[in-house]
Amino acid sequence: MSGVFSMFAYHFVQRAMLVGVLVSLCAALLGVSLVLKRYSMIGDGLSHVGFGALAIASAFHLAPLYVAVPVVVAAAVLLLRLRKSSRVKGDAAIAIISSSALAVGVIVVSLTSGMNTEVSSYMFGSILSLSRGDTVLSVILSLAVLALYLLLYPRLFAVTFDENFARATGTRADLYNTLLAVLTAVTVVLGMRMMGALLISSLIIFPALGAMHLAKSFRGVIACAAILAVVCFVFGMMASYVFETPSGASIVVADLIAFAFCSLVGRKN
Amino acid sequence: MAILTCENASFSYDGKTVLENVSFSIKAGDYLCVVGENGSGKSTLIKGLLSLKAPAGGRITLGDGLKKNEIGYLPQQTDIQRDFPASVREVVLSGCLNSLGGRLFYSAADRERAAMNMERMGIEELADANYQELSGGQQQRVLLARALCATRKLLLLDEPVTGLDPVAAGEMYNLIKLVNLCDNISVIMVTHDIHEAVRYATHILHLGHKQLFFGTAGEYRRSALARRFLGGGGL
Numbered sequence: 001m002s003g004v005f006s007m008f009a010y011h012f013v014q015r016a017m018l019v020g021v022l023v024s025l026c027a028a029l030l031g032v033s034l035v036l037k038r039y040s041m042i043g044d045g046l047s048h049v050g051f052g053a054l055a056i057a058s059a060f061h062l063a064p065l066y067v068a069v070p071v072v073v074a075a076a077v078l079l080l081r082l083r084k085s086s087r088v089k090g091d092a093a094i095a096i097i098s099s100s101a102l103a104v105g106v107i108v109v110s111l112t113s114g115m116n117t118e119v120s121s122y123m124f125g126s127i128l129s130l131s132r133g134d135t136v137l138s139v140i141l142s143l144a145v146l147a148l149y150l151l152l153y154p155r156l157f158a159v160t161f162d163e164n165f166a167r168a169t170g171t172r173a174d175l176y177n178t179l180l181a182v183l184t185a186v187t188v189v190l191g192m193r194m195m196g197a198l199l200i201s202s203l204i205i206f207p208a209l210g211a212m213h214l215a216k217s218f219r220g221v222i223a224c225a226a227i228l229a230v231v232c233f234v235f236g237m238m239a240s241y242v243f244e245t246p247s248g249a250s251i252v253v254a255d256l257i258a259f260a261f262c263s264l265v266g267r268k269n
Numbered sequence: 270m271a272i273l274t275c276e277n278a279s280f281s282y283d284g285k286t287v288l289e290n291v292s293f294s295i296k297a298g299d300y301l302c303v304v305g306e307n308g309s310g311k312s313t314l315i316k317g318l319l320s321l322k323a324p325a326g327g328r329i330t331l332g333d334g335l336k337k338n339e340i341g342y343l344p345q346q347t348d349i350q351r352d353f354p355a356s357v358r359e360v361v362l363s364g365c366l367n368s369l370g371g372r373l374f375y376s377a378a379d380r381e382r383a384a385m386n387m388e389r390m391g392i393e394e395l396a397d398a399n400y401q402e403l404s405g406g407q408q409q410r411v412l413l414a415r416a417l418c419a420t421r422k423l424l425l426l427d428e429p430v431t432g433l434d435p436v437a438a439g440e441m442y443n444l445i446k447l448v449n450l451c452d453n454i455s456v457i458m459v460t461h462d463i464h465e466a467v468r469y470a471t472h473i474l475h476l477g478h479k480q481l482f483f484g485t486a487g488e489y490r491r492s493a494l495a496r497r498f499l500g501g502g503g504l
Contacts, residue, residue, distance in 0.1 A: 036353060151373050158363045161353055162344065168319040169367035169419050170338025216399035242440035 002100050007241040015135045015245070016127035016194060017260035023191040024203055028151050028229035031208035032222055033160045038223075040153065041094050042079065042181065043201035046188045048098035049075040049194050052105035054122045055190075059112040065137055068189045075101070076181035118164040125196030125248030138190045143184045156180070157218055193247040206255035213266025232258050271296055272335050272413040272422055272455055273318065278327035281315045286325065288313050289347035292482045293474055297333065297422070300449050300456045302466035302486075304498070311459045315427050318457065323482065333422070338367040338427050341420030341454075343412050351401060357411050358396045361387055364418025379418075390444065406437030413444065417454075424448070426458040430465075438462075442469055463498055 008011050029045075034040055050072050057067035075097055081092035109119050121129050129139070149156065158166040158177040167173045184204070192200045211224035236251030243250070271294040279289035288310030290359055295301050303311050305348050315324040317329060320337050331337065341364070364386070365379040387393045390410040395403065400411060409429055425496050426445065431439035449456045460466050465488075466473060473489040475482035476496070489495045 054485070065284075071491045148461070154366065154369065157355075157359065158366045161355060161360065161363060162347075162350060164343055164344045165363075165415070166366060167420075168322055168338075168340060168342040168425075169364075170345075171366055187438060212354050215354060217397070217480065218354060218359050219356075 003237050004242055007238070012128055012130065013237075013241075015130050017234070017237065019135055019138040019142070019190065020127075020194055020251075021129060021230055022139060022146070022186060024207075024229040024233040025226055026142050026149070026187040027191060027200075027203035028207040028211075028225040029146070030180065030187060031204035031206075032225050033156060033180055034184065034204060034213070035208040035212075036160050037180075039180075040069050040205050041091060041201070042076070042184060043188055043204040045079065045094035046072050046076055046100035047192050047197040047200045048105075049101040050189050050192050050200075050225070051122050052101035052103075052108070054192075055105035055108045055119065057119055059108050063133070063187075063247050064193070065134055065189065069141070069186060070142050072185040075181070076185035077178060080177055080181050081098050102163060106228065108159040120195070122192070123196050124197055124246055125192070125194050125199060127194055127247045129193045134247070142190055145187055148179070148183060152176070152179070161218075172256070195251065196246075199248040199252050202252045202255055203233075206259050207232070208251075210255075210259040210262035213262040228255075228258055228262070270333050272333040273457075274328075274330050274332065276328045278317060278329055278331070279316075280310065280317055281325040282313075282321060288324075288476065288478060290479045291327070291405075291474075291476070292480065293472075294313065295455055295457065297455055297470065298449070298453045299444070299472055300470045301472045301474055302470035303457065303459045303476060304461075304463050305481070306464050309476045310478055311476055312427065315425060315457075318425060335341045335422050337347055339420050339422065341416035341424045343409075343416045343424070343426045343429055345431065346408070346412070353401055355400045355481065356397050357382065357387070357392060357400055357403070360400050360411050361414045361418060364415035367419055373445070379433075382418055383414075385421045387419045388415065389448075390414040403434050404437070406440060408440055409433065409437075410444065413441075413448075417448065420454065421452075423455045424456070426456065428459055430460070430462065439463075445469070463495075467495070467499070 047126050050068050053068040053071040054064050058066045079093055079097055089176050154173060155176055160172060162175045188200055189201055195203060203216060207225040207229040211221045215221040215224045231253055232254040235249055236254035240247040241249035274294040275291050278291045280287055297495050305311050317324050319340060319342060352477050362375055362383040365375055365382060368379060387396055390413055430441050442465055445456060456468060467490055470486050473486050482492060483490060
């Protein structure tokens with residue numbers, strides 16, 4: 001067992017742990033609202049946009065996060081606008097944006113560096129990719145996401161449960177929907193360096209779904225999802241160290257096991 | 270003094286008029302039922318009254334100090350809500366949203382108001398129960414308690430008994446009438462159930478893309494339109 005804990009001696013592991021726990025928390029909280037509003041795939045769509053942005057940033061040797069965060073935030077706002085227009089339905093809008101962004105990313109990659117380890121780390125995640133500067137920015141942004149979510153909790157609950165009622169009582173539902181999308185965008189970008197573009201949406205969806213099997217109140221679901229997310233992240237990282245498996249995929253498997261457990265327990269009750 | 274007046278209001282979607290020439294007003298304590306066939310513009314009118322949709326013409330004005338965000342609204346339930354993990358207390362408390370103002374969290378007074386409205390609806394024992402596990406009738410009571418948290422003057426109910434069994438529907442009608450009589454809260458209710466409408470309401474508004482009738486329930490019962498609609502001669 002002491003072998004597992006020796007991993008914490010490495011600086012890059014410490015950084016990954018800190019950022020990972022914070023991002024998992026953000027993803028879990030936002031995930032509850034997104035899953036309930038039937039926006040589950042937004043995380044997936046935005047991560048593909050993130051891949052495109054990171055590919056372009058690396059081609060032009062720019063700091064990846066400083067490019068990806070604004071681009072993905074813009075994509076999130078655009079997605080909500082598209083969803084509102086009756087011509088393009090919600091899931092189709094996500095498919096359009098995500099596959100286009102992926103295509104741009106792939107073309108940029110093939111024209112410049114070609115498939116290399118850096119690109120592969122964007123797709124499947126790598127805990128080695130977090131620099132010191134990235135860590136500081138990630139910690140600040142994820143704390144901001146957490147703070148906003150908790151401070152606006154009553155309003156976000158109302159908008160999630162019943163948008164029409166919230167609107168009728170004078171709440172600016174569009175503002176809060178946009179805020180949710182922007183916070184999700186930031187979380188996705190922060191998480192995808194570690195989890196990978198293809199796996200990040202699991203951080204958003206699994207803890208929320210698992211928690212819904214266990215808790216009876218919204219507050220309970222939020223708390224449960226937060227705990228599940230952090231526990232799964234830590235166990236996933238440890239497993240990845242012990243079995244030498246990729247970190248992102250290991251975390252997803254930990255989430256999957258926890259979800260299966262929750263649904264079994266939930267069914268029994 | 271009228272708390273809500275609609276003057277020659279019309280509504281359109283994409284330039285196509287769906288409802289026109291609607292003129293009525295309701296006073297404190299009135300109970301107005303909006304009836305008409307599917308697609309006659311009932312839901313559109315509700316959206317207009319809640320300022321969720323701007324009228325294409327005419328005016329809707331509120332009086333007697335009623336503010337736009339102080340209308341207690343009971344919407345038709347959506348699928349999302351049916352499997353939403355929330356406790357009854359959380360749902361009812363969210364009705365106090367409009368009294369938050371600039372505050373971030375609900376106050377003790379808000380919580381008290383929510384508790385009082387749960388008691389009025391006879392659901393105080395369900396406060397910690399999961400909303401999605403309640404029966405249809407209980408869910409509607411929760412939503413009515415929430416609507417009461419949002420208003421002291423006017424309730425707007427969109428088909429509140431749809432999907433309820435006859436007993437639960439009867440209880441719901443009685444609760445609404447009770448709130449109307451005891452608290453002097455005006456009610457505007459959209460309903461399919463014209464027999465119950467003329468039984469409980471003081472006024473009837475009959476729509477069919479335009480205003481076909483507006484007047485007291487007694488006048489409506491004697492009208493030719495009602496005789497046809499109530500099933501006297503059949504349609």
